[in-house]
Amino acid sequence: MKPVVDGLVKKYAGRYDIRVMNTSSADPQVVGALAQKYRIQYVPTFVFVASNGAVSRTIVGAASVAQLEAELAKLK
Numbered sequence: 001m002k003p004v005v006d007g008l009v010k011k012y013a014g015r016y017d018i019r020v021m022n023t024s025s026a027d028p029q030v031v032g033a034l035a036q037k038y039r040i041q042y043v044p045t046f047v048f049v050a051s052n053g054a055v056s057r058t059i060v061g062a063a064s065v066a067q068l069e070a071e072l073a074k075l076k
Contacts (some may be wrong), residue, residue: 010025039058
């Protein structure tokens with residue numbers, strides 16, 4: 001999934017704020033806090049958050065570029 005996500009980060013830079021967290025190298029407290037906030041139990045999980053802070057969609061597991069782009073397009 002890393003190449004897919006990295007490609008989206010580059011493609012949509014300046015348009016969407018795409019944040020990536022590597023759970024194996026990130027601060028465990030931060031990982032735990034985000035996992036609890038967004039109810040993440042499995043990796044990968046993609047959480048789409050609108051500009052108002054509301055979660056619009058969560059995808060658990062691998063996703064295609066088309067799926068991820070479709071969800072980004074729905075964000076406002």
